Amino acid sequence: MSSVVVTGTARQLVQPDRVSVGLGLSADAADAATALDQVSARSITLRDRLADLGFEPGDWVTDGVGVAEEWEYRRDTHTLVGHRATTAVTVTIDRPDRMDRLAPLLRVAVGDAGAQVRELRWQVDDANPVRHELLGRAALDARRRAEAYTAALGLALGAVELISETPIVVAPDPVGDRPMLAMAARGAAAPEMAIGGGQVELAAEVHVRFAILRAGS
Numbered sequence: 001m002s003s004v005v006v007t008g009t010a011r012q013l014v015q016p017d018r019v020s021v022g023l024g025l026s027a028d029a030a031d032a033a034t035a036l037d038q039v040s041a042r043s044i045t046l047r048d049r050l051a052d053l054g055f056e057p058g059d060w061v062t063d064g065v066g067v068a069e070e071w072e073y074r075r076d077t078h079t080l081v082g083h084r085a086t087t088a089v090t091v092t093i094d095r096p097d098r099m100d101r102l103a104p105l106l107r108v109a110v111g112d113a114g115a116q117v118r119e120l121r122w123q124v125d126d127a128n129p130v131r132h133e134l135l136g137r138a139a140l141d142a143r144r145r146a147e148a149y150t151a152a153l154g155l156a157l158g159a160v161e162l163i164s165e166t167p168i169v170v171a172p173d174p175v176g177d178r179p180m181l182a183m184a185a186r187g188a189a190a191p192e193m194a195i196g197g198g199q200v201e202l203a204a205e206v207h208v209r210f211a212i213l214r215a216g217s
Helices: 034-051 096-111 127-151
Strands: 002-016 018-029 060-074 078-091 116-123 155-164 183-185 200-214
Touching: 002 116, 002 127, 018 034, 018 096, 034 060, 034 078, 096 116, 116 155, 127 155, 127 200
Parallel strands: none
Antiparallel strands: 002 200, 018 078, 018 116, 060 078, 155 200, 183 200
8 A cells, every 4th residue: 555654843932941050160270189179169159159049959960070180382392280170060940930040040150159151051841731732733734744745646645554753764664663752842042141041942743654545435
């Protein structure tokens, strides 16, 4: 039996459910121990300021700590000029009603702890109901496309043979295929001050294979 393979899509802008802020702390000193002590002091300041703003220990995580030699090329030779200690912290605001903490967070992180803002990522939760709505809309879009193709060629659309999260190859073997739906979220660019999450675009894409019938059958 002949078939037609189409890709249905759906998109919608939604308010983000959470924001993750990536912060970096670094310090240079003549020796490794001093550099590490300075970074440790800044991390303690950051921890205390986060607590002052109402953040719980589970709202932030230390991503790593490093200490490395610093070299410079002087007079045709590499010269050891000191040591640099670094650490990274990710702070998450996971409720829309707490987004007003973001601007104060950035202010104390940069002003009090001497941190660098490395990343600001807006996210939509997996449980957001819009995700499931988009899947259905993408499937309907796939059917509309398939109906347009077959009607233009004087054919009739038959039953759904396969729904896949990946592109369907020509004449695939349906045995062992597991029908699945796929969705991808694209984050909005990091906003400028004043800070607002704006909207995040969610996109759903579904690949569907329909049987083709002769018109009138």
